[in-house]
Amino acid sequence: MGITKSIYGVNKDGAEVTKYTLKNKNGIEVSFIDSGAVITNIIVPDRDGVFEDIALGYNSIAQYEASVTYFGAPIGRYANRISGAKFVLNGKEYKLDQNDSTNCLHSGNLQYSCCMYNTEYNEDEDKIIFSRHSPDGEQGFPGNFDYSITYTLDNDNRLIIEYKAICDKDTIVNFTNHSYFNLGKGGHKCPDVLGQEVQIEADYYTPVNDILVPTGELKELAGTALDFREFKKLKDGIGKADAYGNIVTGYDYNFALRGDGKEGVKRAAQLRDSSTGRIMEMYTDLPGMQLFTANDMDIDNCKDGVHYGNFCGACFESQNFPNAINTEGFPDAVLKAGEQFKSTTIFCFKTF
Numbered sequence: 001m002g003i004t005k006s007i008y009g010v011n012k013d014g015a016e017v018t019k020y021t022l023k024n025k026n027g028i029e030v031s032f033i034d035s036g037a038v039i040t041n042i043i044v045p046d047r048d049g050v051f052e053d054i055a056l057g058y059n060s061i062a063q064y065e066a067s068v069t070y071f072g073a074p075i076g077r078y079a080n081r082i083s084g085a086k087f088v089l090n091g092k093e094y095k096l097d098q099n100d101s102t103n104c105l106h107s108g109n110l111q112y113s114c115c116m117y118n119t120e121y122n123e124d125e126d127k128i129i130f131s132r133h134s135p136d137g138e139q140g141f142p143g144n145f146d147y148s149i150t151y152t153l154d155n156d157n158r159l160i161i162e163y164k165a166i167c168d169k170d171t172i173v174n175f176t177n178h179s180y181f182n183l184g185k186g187g188h189k190c191p192d193v194l195g196q197e198v199q200i201e202a203d204y205y206t207p208v209n210d211i212l213v214p215t216g217e218l219k220e221l222a223g224t225a226l227d228f229r230e231f232k233k234l235k236d237g238i239g240k241a242d243a244y245g246n247i248v249t250g251y252d253y254n255f256a257l258r259g260d261g262k263e264g265v266k267r268a269a270q271l272r273d274s275s276t277g278r279i280m281e282m283y284t285d286l287p288g289m290q291l292f293t294a295n296d297m298d299i300d301n302c303k304d305g306v307h308y309g310n311f312c313g314a315c316f317e318s319q320n321f322p323n324a325i326n327t328e329g330f331p332d333a334v335l336k337a338g339e340q341f342k343s344t345t346i347f348c349f350k351t352f
């Protein structure tokens with residue numbers, strides 16, 4: 001139990017970056033840096049009690065600042081794609097960065113995961129709170145936006161992530177966390193997650209066009225490569241067809257989670273590895289989850305000197321549906337001026 005602090009490095013502006021580590025009574029450790037409120041390490045046991053780091057990451061702050069892989073990153077103000085990099089709110093058009101074809105992806109060039117955060121912590125509760133003020137117009141979004149990301153590690157091996165925000169104008173919001181997990185032997189050093197099994201609490205997904213913008217439909221996933229209603233190895237879906245007969249070469253899809261969104265936090269997905277016996281369960285109160293399997297990755301000298309290649313990790317990004325602000329029928333993405341935004345996602349670590 002408790003929190004330890006160490007110096008992680010110095011950021012591009014010359015500010016010292018601190019690494020914080022929470023440890024629970026079962027020996028599980030999760031580390032964060034105040035540059036970006038990024039999750040840098042998640043150290044969990046396998047079924048024989050071998051502790052390994054299952055979160056992908058970098059070696060240095062410079063690598064985090066230069067990257068667009070979002071390892072361990074909280075993403076805001078609006079995760080995933082916004083088509084045409086623009087939206088209209090209260091009759092006014094807002095323009096964002098086009099950093100993904102003509103879309104805005106993960107809010108554009110200024111990443112929340114590269115900004116410095118104020119840090120508070122509570123050692124007794126194994127809780128750390130990163131907060132920040134995002135000024136009116138930052139990333140192109142309206143309103144002064146004050147937000148916090150609270151991480152708690154409890155003794156049930158749950159990493160609880162709580163997002164809170166308030167804005168002085170109507171704005172749009174969609175937080176996620178972009179951690180990549182690999183539960184295999186060696187944890188993040190394990191070459192790929194293809195033999196690991198995924199289960200998702202969804203019967204529908206949101207099909208996309210050729211630049212990954214949802215068409216607005218919900219498509220049934222039964223019998224397709226996206227059918228994870230029962231545990232399935234990731235490699236058993238790759239090479240199979242989606243609902244339109246297109247071959248899936250890797251996963252980068254939003255799943256519409258079961259329920260009407262009013263049930264509160266519920267289980268959304270699981271990842272497990274039969275060789276290590278590790279399981280990760282993800283719970284959320286959000287309507288969607290993007291499964292992303294690091295489809296085009298080729299990066300040298302990452303954390304512990306490791307090279308990350310294709311399928312080296314899987315992300316379970318709880319979120320609103322992509323481009324919800326521009327898509328009729330998708331869940332509401334607007335945060336009204338003065339109203340408190342709150343959302344919770346939990347990653348829970350077990351063995352079998």
Ligand code: GAL
Nearest residue numbers: 068069070105252290292317
């Ligand atoms: C995911 C997104 C992918 C890719 C990735 C970052 O959230 O769905 O298409 O952009 O982030 O490399």
